[in-house]
Amino acid sequence: MIEELARKFSGVDASRLFSEKNLRDARRxxxxxxxxxxxxxxxxxxxxxxxFLGLVAAIIGATAATLEIAAVLALLVFALLLLLLTRYPxxxxxxxxxxxxxxxxxxxxxxxxxxxxxxAFERALARxxxxxxxxxxxxxxxVLRDVEEGGESMQEALRRAAERVDSLLVKRAYMQLAxxxxxxxxxxxxxxxxxxxxxxxxxxxARQYSARMTFFGLLFVSVSCILPAFFSAYVxxxxxxxxxxxxxxxxxxxxxxxxxxxxxxxxxxxREKTPKILLGGK
Numbered sequence: 368m369i370e371e372l373a374r375k376f377s378g379v380d381a382s383r384l385f386s387e388k389n390l391r392d393a394r395r396x397x398x399x400x401x402x403x404x405x406x407x408x409x410x411x412x413x414x415x416x417x418x419f420l421g422l423v424a425a426i427i428g429a430t431a432a433t434l435e436i437a438a439v440l441a442l443l444v445f446a447l448l449l450l451l452l453t454r455y456p457x458x459x460x461x462x463x464x465x466x467x468x469x470x471x472x473x474x475x476x477x478x479x480x481x482x483x484x485x486x487a488f489e490r491a492l493a494r495x496x497x498x499x500x501x502x503x504x505x506x507x508x509x510v511l512r513d514v515e516e517g518g519e520s521m522q523e524a525l526r527r528a529a530e531r532v533d534s535l536l537v538k539r540a541y542m543q544l545a546x547x548x549x550x551x552x553x554x555x556x557x558x559x560x561x562x563x564x565x566x567x568x569x570x571x572x573a574r575q576y577s578a579r580m581t582f583f584g585l586l587f588v589s590v591s592c593i594l595p596a597f598f599s600a601y602v603x604x605x606x607x608x609x610x611x612x613x614x615x616x617x618x619x620x621x622x623x624x625x626x627x628x629x630x631x632x633x634x635x636x637x638r639e640k641t642p643k644i645l646l647g648g649k
Contacts, residue, residue: 369455373404373412381411389453396456399533401463413452421445463502464534468565469643470503471540475562478544482555488521488548489514506532521548536565572642583637590629595622 393406424444428437481491496507513524529541547554
């Protein structure tokens, strides 16, 4: 959806307002995120989308408050959205790298088994690429397509594939694949060891996440149950003995907005930090 919107800015080039470093970073991040949008298009979209929503915020602020507040609100919305949109490809490339890392160990193990059975490297790679290995399988299919249709050598196709993913583990995997291509069956053992190492790292991340879940589980219970109960007691006691004055709207805002938003923030954080290996095909 967001890529379709960005591509509509192909005829508008506002990228000249950004530095050369911004253009280089955007080009690299978009390619590694697998987003089919050029850096000029994305930066132009980010600028105009931020300006439009900043204008909307200014109109809302001018309607509900003073012009000074509207101007400050517009600047804040513009700056925040511009920062988020320009940084989004960097976030997306890391998430894509995690997806490739999730499925790559099993794919490497399948290739190593075929190589140990004296199967030709191209055939082993093609057989694995046709399997259900998620984003890793998609990248392997691109390698084959670069070789068969693009006329590239296997080493060059593997090198280009390593550049498309921002992950040291993935780069090591492609280097090991290039070694296996050059040496045949002797390189299969290296693929197997690397696959075992990657699986071990995924297991360690899962254990770390499990330990983190214990703390955040208690925090979620506290925010969703204990903290509202203490707030209710504070409001009752404060109203009776401490001359605390909270309007019904204030109390309603706390229970209907503040506490639910805190719970949602915890759940979103946990969802964001969940290892991809625990999310299955999601």
